[in-house]
Amino acid sequence: CHICGYDFTSEEIPTKKRRLPVMVDGELVLLDEHELTERQEEIKIKLSENKHSVKQEEKKTEMKRLSQEEKLQVLKNGLERKNNLFEKGKLWL
Structure with a gap:
């Protein structure tokens, strides 16, 4: 328009x-x-x-599956004192 x-x-x-x-x-x-x-x-x-x-x-x-032996190893040695898996996990991440 x-x-x-x-x-x-x-x-x-x-x-x-x-x-x-x-x-x-x-x-x-x-x-x-x-x-x-x-x-x-x-x-x-x-x-x-x-x-x-x-x-x-x-x-x-x-995630990586742990074998039965690895699980027993972790329980036997502990997580922090002897193996220090927490630190290894931090470094891995």
Whole structure:
């Protein structure tokens, strides 16, 4: 329309756009629908990256099963006094 500027060919229905309050980096900001979907996509990407890094860490720190002899050796010698397995564990991690 040449008077109001409304585009009749557009499929978007003219409505009052609400801006939604959202926490971004510890601050409360107002986002419209487009900004909100962008933010959600960013969050999904970051979550998938975090899941990938967690899986990599789990692969690095897989638990090793002790044999019966090793278990008895640990019980016999103790954990801290003679073998100092706590220190070995700290160094290993």
